[in-house]
Amino acid sequence: MTGDREQAVFEAGIKLGALYHQWVGTPISRASAASVESAIEKAVILQPCVEEITVRLDRNLMTENRFGYSELSGMMFDAEIITRVGFTYCRAHLAPEKGYPLMKIVECHEVQNNPHN
Amino acid sequence: MTGDREQAVFEAGIKLGALYHQWVGTPISRASAASVESAIEKAVILQPCVEEITVRLDRNLMTENRFGYSELSGMMFDAEIITRVGFTYCRAHLAPEKGYPLMKIVECHEVQNNPHN
Amino acid sequence: MTGDREQAVFEAGIKLGALYHQWVGTPISRASAASVESAIEKAVILQPCVEEITVRLDRNLMTENRFGYSELSGMMFDAEIITRVGFTYCRAHLAPEKGYPLMKIVECHEVQNNPHN
Amino acid sequence: MTGDREQAVFEAGIKLGALYHQWVGTPISRASAASVESAIEKAVILQPCVEEITVRLDRNLMTENRFGYSELSGMMFDAEIITRVGFTYCRAHLAPEKGYPLMKIVECHEVQNNPHN
Secondary structure, three states: OOOHHHHHHHHHHHHHHHHHHHHOOOEEOOOOHHHHHHHHHHHHOOOOOEEEEEEEEOHHHOOOOOOOOEEOOHHHEEEEEEEEEOOEEEEEEEEEEOOEEEEEEEEEEEOOOOOOO | OOOHHHHHHHHHHHHHHHHHHHHOOOEEOOOOHHHHHHHHHHHHOOOOOEEEEEEEEOHHHOOOOOOOOEEOOHHHEEEEEEEEEOOEEEEEEEEEEOOEEEEEEEEEEEOOOOOOO | OOOHHHHHHHHHHHHHHHHHHHHOOOEEOOOOHHHHHHHHHHHHOOOOOEEEEEEEEOHHHOOOOOOOOEEOOHHHEEEEEEEEEOOEEEEEEEEEEOOEEEEEEEEEEEOOOOOOO | OOOHHHHHHHHHHHHHHHHHHHHOOOEEOOOOHHHHHHHHHHHHOOOOOEEEEEEEEOHHHOOOOOOOOEEOOHHHEEEEEEEEEOOEEEEEEEEEEOOEEEEEEEEEEEOOOOOOO
16 A cells, blocks of 8 residues: 555656656747746646645756757756645655756655644 | 748748647646746747747636646647748748647748848 | 655656656557557666556547547556666556546555575 | 748648657667657658658767666757648758757759649
């Protein structure tokens, strides 16, 4: 049987995998980056079990091609998501690590469900 | 040989094909639609030869799934693009027509290049 | 702290979220479906921690548009993935459930690590 | 008014823009490249006005990340498409040129419609 903890972790993985592959390849520049960050956040927060999502895209990697723009790549992502299932929260992260856009679980924790307090 | 007119038409086709396949599948709702429209416009305008781009997404098709959101589908798009190559402009359109998200050329025209005026 | 079980679950979620958003929108027909299934499987198996992946796309939903083809939608997916981290396996599934393409954990289990046998 | 020539060019642009943004980001390796090439070709040929499509992905660019695979990028594409509208054919190309994945019209030509031969 799987519990809330596994479910919260699973949901976090789904959302990070989804956002990566939905948005990689988007034409982007330093001027448009904030708009894309906001659109990604607003899309992810709609999905089940998402409590918080923050997306920052690394402007330093947005080097201009000969037509003056760049393309959203995996290494540009710094995204943090918090999912919740029942009383369990999972915080996970997507960010470059040793040349790879790594997704990892930061922590999981349960909050007290104490209706008498 | 291909001239400016063909090139402007080609560029319009590229951008409509690209935007369709980049964003179809994005989680969306009536509340987030404006943000996605804006992000698409800001991405497309970066690309070569694009003079104008307007994207409207049909809120009426954004029916909620059991988790309260929808997914961007081709039939939701109403997009108009104007490309320019040299002195030739091409206006093209993506919108539903008989149950299909149709891309079509609306018109092409050349502007006078009269350096003496 | 998160252990192998959470990590295996997380990896399964990432892969299902990724494959969904990478391929939704692909032009498809009954004749080409096997080729797309195979390409998805060959792409997913490359990713870290994936032991097995099976993708079946529902031909019954591939109704022809006026140009004679269809578009890969979330409801067409029936995908099963097995991930492994250390000695823990996670089996997860993507398939339609009550009108939604649901991703869920099927089961997790640990295999014995008995070096004396 | 636009004629068959513009229409054939427009259709070629649509398909190249579409395939690029549909497939960029796919996990890929030298071993799986042929499968992805085939799936792309089988998807594109379904679309209206496509007569021929050939996709070759540059294995030399498929350098392995720390998990032993690569990701399909725009610079890997060498794709040639032939579209037809009426009696007019358009051949277009997507390939790297000076560090950019350039789409261009190679040529357009009309074939004789001579029913007496």
